[in-house]
Amino acid sequence: MTSLTGLIVLVGSSLLLWIALVGLAVTRKLLRDRRELRSGERRARYAAALRDEDSAAIAAICGDVWSAAAQVDLAVAIDAVYATLSRSQLSALRHAMEASELLERLSADLGSRRPTTRARAALLLTRPGVPAVVEQIVPLLGDPDPDVRLVACSGLARAATPDAAEALIWGLVAHVLPPERIIERLGAPWAVETVLVALGEGPTPVSEVLTGVAPRGEEVELDASLARALGLARDPRAATALAALLDRDSVEVRISAARALGRVGGAACVPALIATLESDDWPVRAQAAKSLGALGAADALEPLERCLSDQAWWVRANAARALRDLGEPGIEALQRTLEHDDRYAADRAREQLALHAVIEEHAAA
């Protein structure tokens, strides 16, 4: 009897547990459905208010954004309409944040012990992209949590001021994040002047706000990183400085500069890249050939044709591809190469011509 009672209790409690779990799953689903619905509505409402420059609605929103979910929704809504907002609309948003004490709350949250709270506060603070937040955000580059550092990095880029650019360059020096994450943010026209100064005179010495941002790892090749950032910015102002980097000893710096010149364009780039085709290092020659192809530099026709007989496979391959990119004159050069004594050069030319033929055929069809 006792064992039967025990059995009934066990089976019964198991059954109850199953029912409880199914109930929990259903409840969670219902709650989640409701939360998602609310979140979608909030984002649409926030975005509409921002687009319409409805100051009363914006003020009400800023006063209403207490929960973590609402703060994220506001940040997402700002991002969704950011490209369409004028300076005055962004300033109005910032003022509304100040007036509603949201700014104060977020500033306090920056000192929270929870990394997700710090990151969320930094995210929302920096979304309007006003310069005033730079000083608050810079110390977060030294935060122990990588997500907070990344949010700080993107927030500084959103502010787009020389101070922000200096902080990011210091972030490169201090290795607070993988360099690529900082370079992609620095690679914009707003940062070009500061980057050029750093290339010429070295990075800005540690300012007061950056004292907490100590170097974390091995040194990075700063000039190579800055050259890559200039390439991403695609700003012709950088051409001369990049051309000068092609004379550096470091292969990495020269490759980065050659690649960047292929993106920047402009008259100063082509002669510098043509000269680089004579480099002693094959990766530099290969990159220069590729960049000349990207620029569509007609002046590079003959030097590229010579590169088809280069000793290194990658230089030959890149030169052949670059000639194809030059259009008709390049195709003619490749056809001439078919008769070349150098069979390796002829192979590369034949390959590019075959690819060209398929494209032509496809276009004709």
Place this chain on the structure above:
Amino acid sequence: MIGLLEQILHGFNVFTLGYFVVLQLTFTVLAIVGWRAIEDYVERRPMRDYRAVAESEMSMPVSILVPAYNEAPSIVASLRSLLTSQFVEFEIVVVNDGSTDGTMAALTDAFGLVKVGRIPRSNIPTQLVRGVYTSPLEPHVVVIDKVNGGKADALNAGINHAIYPLFCAIDADTILDADALSRLVWEFQAEPETVAVGGIVRIVNGSEFEDGRLARVRTPRNLLANLQIIEYLRAFLGGRIGWSKSGMLLIISGAFGLFRRDVCVEVGGYDPTTVGEDAELVLRLHRHQRERQKPCRITFFPDPICWTECPEDLGTLVRQRDRWQRGLIEMIARHRKMLLRPRYGRIGCVAMPYFIFFELLGPTIECLGYTLFALSLVLGLVSLPFALAFFAVSLTYSLVLSFLVILMEERAFRRYPGWSDLIRLTLCAVAENVGYRQLLAVVRMRSWYTLMRRKQHWGEMTRKGFGPLLPGGVDVGAAPGLDPTADPVLAGEAPAER
């Protein structure tokens, strides 16, 4: 004699009980660690700008390796789907491993392939490469045509010809979420010590497609496929996240993983002599890095999703699981020297003993347990109420874990948003624990036997393919322009300066 038998049965029953308790405790710990990791991820997700990774020219570029053997019905559709990946710089390296069904012809027709010279960047030994082809119409596509050598051999050829620092190994019949690559690459960029990252593999049966992408995820009507959905959720959400967070991840699915190319070349690529080449590579990476005292972060990330077809008939499922289990046995056997050696840290001292005891020997212990428990019941050594109580407790416990992973899925990902899907999954969670798991235990136990008899080969599965729902038909006629006697790609080339 009877007395001795009774003592043996009694002893084994006690052992099985202990085994059950330890196993369930391990599952609980893994599930709790997994749950916490999912909670943390959900909180951090809004702060992470995955779109920036997908669009940034500074993101690490990826070579997607697609080994293909007789995949003519689905290969073009799979590639078209992969080509819609939202990632800034990637190439798709298809390795045609001596297919005989016109896979190469299908690729040539669809992409206008042209034979080119392409210098391999590494020299992992492989079967003869007949030619390398690129598509002028889809510059992201590279096709390597080689003599048949098995999946691992095909992947090694792909690694040799891949040009980017990361490679993503996927199966030819899989579909990636558009942002899957950027999420995996994020892990490498956030933690430079990362050597490999595995993504979650989910079952695509029953779902609808549009333009090579999943338009609507649905649970399938087929019971076996639904059971596998629960099984996959348990394995990935309830297991691998926990192992990953504990720094002891031993398995990255061959259907979807991202690896650092240089480290994989250093260890010699995939081992073509094992059927479990994916897991074996991961364990070898752990071993290699630890022996050289280098950092080795191998992790699992639950959000980037790869969708794959699962078997809907028992025969294919049995063959598939048999192959997986044999791969596991071979992997552990080859690296047995790591076992209980402090030099290999938690991998050697915790993960490997767990895999040996619960994954390799587990199915045998489980099957023996069922048999001897039934025998004990017949002989009256175990009372019926005790047997029923044990059954109720073990079922409840297993169900709790199954429901937990459904809740985790509901909390973080919501890939099955419909009510009917939730109900179906909940019912299948019960069925998965009664019958399905026991069947798989038998299949896995049988793998010891098949291991002795079989040679490794490509896993064959009847594909439904995603083709009919995608634009562009596939002509699987004879392969034009293929010269089986052609020299390897490097023939006639001057050595490159390296």
